Amino acid sequence: MKINKLLTVLFLISVFFMSCSNDDDASTPRGDYENGILISGEGSGSTASVSFVSQDLSIVENLIYKKVNNSELGTFLQSMAFDGSRAFIVVDNANSISVVNRYTFENLSTITTGLLTPRYMTIVGNKGYVTNWGSTADETDDFIAIVDLSTYAVERTIPVGNGPERIVENNGKLYVSHKGAFSTNNIISVVDLVDDKVETITVGFKPDEIFVNNQNELVVLCGGNEAWTMDETIASIVKINLSTNLETVSLPFATGEHPTLMVLDNDVLYYELNGKVYAINENATALSSTAIVESQGFLYGMEVKNDRIYLLDANFSDLSELNVYNLQTKEKIKMASVALGASKIYFN
C-alpha cells in the first residue's frame, strides 16, 4: 500500500515534471526571430537585407541575415516564402534563393542554379514553385521553376507567358499573375499540378497581387498601364470565379489612377493609391473615396494583421521607414528604421 502510494506519488510527480518540461518545450523560442515581423528590403547599391521587429514592436534589428551568416544576400531581394521551419529568400538579380531556418536565420543552403530572375515562390508539399522572368532581354523564355525542397535542386520548369509575378496555390492549381516584367502583360496563368497544363485567363493590364478568398474566388489587383507606356489602360480590382475561370466582379479605377499594393484580411480589401490606403468590404461593389491612412514617403509595402496596418516607406539610398497604425484609431503606434529598399512584410 505504502509502496503503491509512493509509486502513485512518483508517477504524479513525474507526470507533473514531464508536463512541465513539455510546457517548457512549447515556450522555448525556436530562435531569436520567432514571434515577430520580418521585413525584406530589396537593396540597391547596398545589400538586400531582412529586418526583424518583435511582436510588441519594441525590438528592431536590421541586417539579420548578414549578422547570422556573415555574408550578404546580393540585390534585389524580391520576396520570401515560408514552410514550417524554413524561409526561402528570393533574390532576383543574383538568380538565387537563400534557404534559412526561419527562426534563427542560419543559412541552410543557397540555390544558385536553374533560376533566372526569380520573383515569387509558393510551397506545395515538398516542392517550391518559383516564378522566373528568364532573361530580361527575352519575353518568351519565362518559366516556373519547380524546386525539390529536400535537395534544393530545380527539378524541372514549366514555360509560361511574359513576366510571371505572384504565385498562389489553390485546390491543386497554381495561379500566377503576369505583370509583364519590363513590359506589360494582362494574363493569369492557371497551372494544373497534375499534368503541368497551363491555361490563361485574361484580366486588366499589370496584374500583381492575387488572393483566393473564402468564396473560392481569385481577387486580383490590375495596376493598368501607366501613361508613359503610351498605351494607358484603366486599373481595376477584379474577382474570378475559380470554378468557371470567369470574371465575376470588376471595380475600375479612374483614368490615370494606378494602384500598386493590395492586401486581403478578414474580408476587407486594403489597397494603395498615390500613397494613400483605402479599405473596402470584400463584397463592396464600388471603390472607396476616403483614405484610412496616408503615407508621408514612398509607400512600397503594406500588410494588415490584428487591427494593425504596417506600411513601408521605402528609401533606396538609405534605411526605409516602417510605420505601424492602429486600424481602429488610425493612430500611428510605431515608427522604425528598417531594411534599405523595404518592400515586403511577413509575420513569423
Next chain:
Amino acid sequence: MKKALFIAITCVSCFNGFTQNDLINRLEKVIIRSDRKLRQHSVGYKVSTLKDSVLHKNTESFTLLLRYNSPIYFKEYGAGGTSTASFRGTSASNTAVIWNGVNVNSINNGQTGFNSLTVSLFDAIDVRSGGGSIEYGSGAIGGTIHLNDNLKFTSKRQTENLIVVSVGSFNTYNSLYKFRLSDSKKTVKIGLSYNQSENDYKFLDTDFKNTNGAYENLGVNISLAFFINRYSKLKFYSANYFAERFLSGELPNPLAANDKYKDFNHRNLLVYNLKKSRLQHELKLGYLAEEYQYFEDKAISTFNFGKSKRYLANYNLGYSFLDKKGELASYTEYESILGKTDQILEKRRTQFSQSIIYNQKIGHAISFETKIRKDFNSDYKVPFTYALGIKVKTSNCISIRANGSRNYRVPTYNDLYWPGQGNLDLIPETSLQGELGVIYNNNQFKIDLGAFYIAVKDKIVWIPNGDSARAGVWVPINLSRANNKGLELAFSYKEKVNKHIFSANLNYSYTIAENEVTNKQAIFVPEHLLNGNVTYNYRQLSFFYQHLFNGKVYTTESNSKDFVVPSFFVSNVGVDYKLFKNTKTQFNIGLKVNNVFNENYVVIPRRPMPNRNFNLNINYKF
C-alpha cells in the same frame, strides 16, 4: 580572333621598324600642345601632368592609372567594370574629361566611363583640380582631366617608333605602337593600341571567379600638323575607339551576370592657327560621334543603345600687349548636338557661348587672370559664369595661388527626356567654389598644399515621387545643396647621389562632402585618400613601389555604420631593366606585381578586386 588581332598589331609594329632611316641626333624641337587654354589659363590652379613614361607603366586601365597617380576617387564596379570618378567629393557628372581641349563627357549621362577609354596613346594627361566651366563647359566642377596629343616638329627629318607590349595574369595582353615622323615643317603621329583580358581573377576566400568580366578594345589615333607659312599652321587630331566588355557579377552569385557593353567613339578636330605679331587667331572645327550598345543578355542579340553626334566650331582670338605681359583672349563657341537612345527620339541641342579672358603678369612675381562666360542653350538657361585666378611668388621657393569660380553641370538627355521619367523643368546644377594653395619648390622638393571649398546647389537627384503628378515614378529633380571642403596635398621629391636616383611622389586628399540639410557625408566619398609612388634607379635597374590607401566610404545617406565599404591599402611593386640605351634606341623589360600583399578588398560592396597578379612588359623605342 582576339589573339590574331593582337599578334597582327605587334607584327605590323615590328615591320614598321624597318622604315626608320634617319639618324636621330640631339635635335632642336618644338612641341605643339593641343590645348592652349590649359597651359595659358590655369593661373592659380593646380595642374599635375602624368608623362608618357607614367602612362606606359600603367597601361591596364585609365582607372588604375589615375587611382595611383591623382587625388581622384574611383567607384569601380569590379576591376575593368563600369568606373566613375569623384573629384573633391563631387558626383560622377562633375568631373569633365577633356580631349585636346574638347569636353567629351557623354551627352546621355553626363559622365565619362573610366574603363571605356584607353589613354596610353596620349602623350600626356593633365589633371587640373578645381572649377573650369569657363574653359570647358558643363561638368567641370570637381576638376578636369585632360587627354593631350603633343605634336613635335624637329629641325631635321626624324622618325620615332615605340612599342609597348605586356602580358599579365588572367590572360591580359596590352599592346601599343606609336609612330612619329617629323621635320621642321610637318609632323605626323600614329598610334595603335589593343588590349584584351579574360579578367577572370579569383574572388579571394570564395569559390568564385570574376566571371563575365572579359574585355577587349582597340584604339587608333592619328594626329598631324604642318606649317602653311611662317605664321600659320594646320593641325588635325583624330581618336577612334572600339571596345567590347562584359559586365561581371557580384557576390553571392557572380554567375548571374551575363550582360555585355560595346562602345564606339570617333573624335576629330581640325585646328587652324595664325599668329602674327600681337594677334593670334585660332579656328577649330570638330566632329565627335559616340555610341554605346548595352546587351542585357550576351546570348541575345537585342540591345539598348545611346548615340550622339556633335558638331562644333570655335573661333579664338588673342591679343597680347604690355611687352607680352598681358593678354586679352576671346573664345567663341558654337555647338550642335544630336543625341538619341533606344528610349529617346533624336533631340537636337544647340549651344552658343562666348568667353573673355584677361590675364596679366605684374613684375616677375604676380600673375592673375579674370574670366567670364555666357552661354545660350536651346534647352534651358545656363548661368553666367566667371572665374578669377592669381599666383604670387613670395620668395624664391614659395608661391601662393588662389582661384575662385562659378561653374555648372547641365541636365543630361536622360535627365530631360527619359520616357515617363524625364523632367523638362530641370535647371543646371551650379557651384560656387574657391581654393587657396601654397607651393614650395626647390630643386629637390615640390609641395603643393591647397584648401578648397565648393558649394553646389540645385543638384540633380533621381528620387521616387520626385514629381507629385507622377506618384511612385522615379524622376530627376533639382533637389539638394552640398558643401564640399577639404585639403589636397601633392608632394614630390627627387634626390640624386652619384648614380643612385631616388624619387617619390604622393597625393593626399581629405574631403568632407556634406549634404547641406543632413550634414552627412556623401555616399561613396572617402574622407581620406592617399597614393604614392617611390622609385629607385641605379644604372640600368630601377625599382618602384606604388600604393593606395582608400579610406572608408558610406553607402547610405544617413551614414549608417552597417552599410560601409571598409578602408583598404593596396600595394604594387615593379622592377625595370634597361637592356640597352643609346641615342637611337632603348629597350626596357619590366615586371610588375600588383596587389603584392594579396589584400582582399572591395571598392563596391560584393565585388572583390583582383588578388595578387603579375605583368611582364617590354618597352622598345627606336
